[in-house]
Amino acid sequence: MHVAIIGSGIGGLAAAVRLASRGADVTLLEAAKAPGGKLSETEVEGRAVDVGPTVLTLRDVFEEIFREAGERLDDHLDLRPSQTIARHAFSDGSWLDLFTxxxxxxxxxxxxxxxxxxxxxxxxxxxxxxxxxxxxxxxxxxxxxxxxxxxxxxxxxxxxxxxxxxxxxxxxxxxxxxxxxxxxxxxxxxxxxxxxxxxxxxxxxxxxxxxxxxxxGVWLVEGGMHRLARVLSDLAERKGTRIRYGAAVASIENANGRASGVTLASGERIEVDTVLANCDVAALAGGCFGEAARRAVDPPLAPAERSLSALTVALQAEVRGATLFRHNVFFSANYAREFDQILIERRLPDDPTVYVCAEDRDDTGRLDLEDTYGRRERLFLIINAPADGDTRTFDKEEVERCVTAAFSRLAASGLQVARPDWEAMDVSTPSDFERRFPGTGGALYGRASHGSTASFQRPGARTKLPGLYLCGGSVHPGAGLPMAALSGKLAAEAILADRASTRPSRPGAMPGGMWTRFRQTARTRSR
Structure with missing residues (x-):
């Protein structure tokens, strides 16, 4: 069985490891130059800064990926348990730290x-x-x-x-x-x-x-969060997966009512038995991969159904005043007003809640910097934003106003950040996320979990087109690194089960093992 996986996000990598470990011929096609999808990094003034997910939980999900491939996670990734979940600052000047x-x-x-x-x-x-x-x-x-x-x-x-x-x-x-x-x-x-x-x-x-x-359990990843994508891609390759970077897929092909291959932007055609799309479902629904793939999923989400997008800022700066931990949240004065501005008025908030990942800090606030950087540390800021990157432009004036408000929120809590020039910061808006992930409007998590049945409306691994499967943060069970990895597991299991059921001589037992109960990982913990 030859499987083409589109995208090397955590879901696609988890699926590649599982499928290749069970004997499938796997080709993973990634448009970017590195693995990870949203789990990415950028360079700011000569230093790598994580600009994707910043929190690792449910370590056992990733241990299982390595275990089923006959290896150990600890042999490839240095994870340290964090005693602190996050430091929280409120608009009244109060602070609260929470712990595992x-x-x-x-x-x-x-x-x-x-x-x-x-x-x-x-x-x-x-x-x-x-x-x-x-x-x-x-x-x-x-x-x-x-x-x-x-x-x-x-x-x-x-x-x-x-x-x-x-x-x-x-x-x-x-x-x-x-x-x-x-x-x-x-x-x-x-x-x-x-x-x-x-x-x-x-x-x-x-x-x-x-x-x-x-x-x-909350875990700190030595070498940065992007290391997780690197070790998973290395594992997939050791199990036989062929990973091709810079290989953008233009369309998903079908023959006789079944997915039959993919065509790259270069014009190259790759014929396969199965296609697994590790991308936002909105890209398929919006026709980014051709008509057959568009018909295989539900229609595109309305803007009101999309999850939040974000305004993110990566920078190096000297920090004075209040002590940062690795994970920090600075809350706005009026939470309800903030969400009204984002979801009803569809604009960037004028008093945003600001998440700050201080990537050179540990869970006690200790700053670990090489002498060459002085006291300038890496910071990554996340501000909630409307997912309208496909219908409007978030211009520099509007973005600068929101970023200035974010730094004012930090200063009001006693944190003084020596903000560098605009050109020295790496800023991403919903429009930028729409360009990276077409069809989404910049939504980072697929469908918003609004209402009691929203979680059941996320697509599962199978689509309406036989041979085409889905995984990733926009697919069941949802967003976040562990959930994306679990979606890859579920997709791989669905592919293997469907393949087994179509063999001329059906095996006596079906692949299973999907109902693993939640467990706490030792009593070392994570965020």
């Missing part, structure tokens, strides 16, 4: 907001753990259920009480309002909705499970 050790976080919250808030946090942790453990085996690590009723059927009578408790019928914000008496804690945990590009005012309360995922 729940007791330590409870103590911090008690000092921050009192004993009542600490008890509320303890109850919240129990609830988020319940949601995560309920959904892990029957949703996150399994094929997409056929709607809510399919999920209930999968849970069975014994699991029905847990399904009723997960909070799918209410929004995350309403659940947090009932949970926490301190509005700052509502804002803090409401931010988890943005991890998959959604608004806490519209996303279901089930997204609180992210709190438990982070407590179960």
């Amino acid at each position: 050790d729940q007791a330590r976080s409870e103590a911090a919250i008690a000092a921050f907001s009192g004993a009542r808030s600490a008890r509320e946090f303890r109850d919240f942790c129990a609830r988020s753990r319940d949601v995560c453990e309920t959904l892990s085996s029957i949703f996150m690590r399994a094929e997409r259920p056929a709607g809510p009723l399919g999920l209930v059927a999968r849970a069975g009578p014994a699991g029905l009480p847990a399904i009723m408790r997960i909070g799918a019928q209410t929004t995350l914000w309403k659940a947090l309002t009932a949970q926490f008496s301190d509005p700052r804690l509502r804002q803090l945990f409401g931010r988890y909705a943005t991890y998959n590009g959604s608004s806490p005012f519209l996303a279901p309360a089930t997204l609180m499970l992210i709190a438990h995922v982070e407590q179960a």
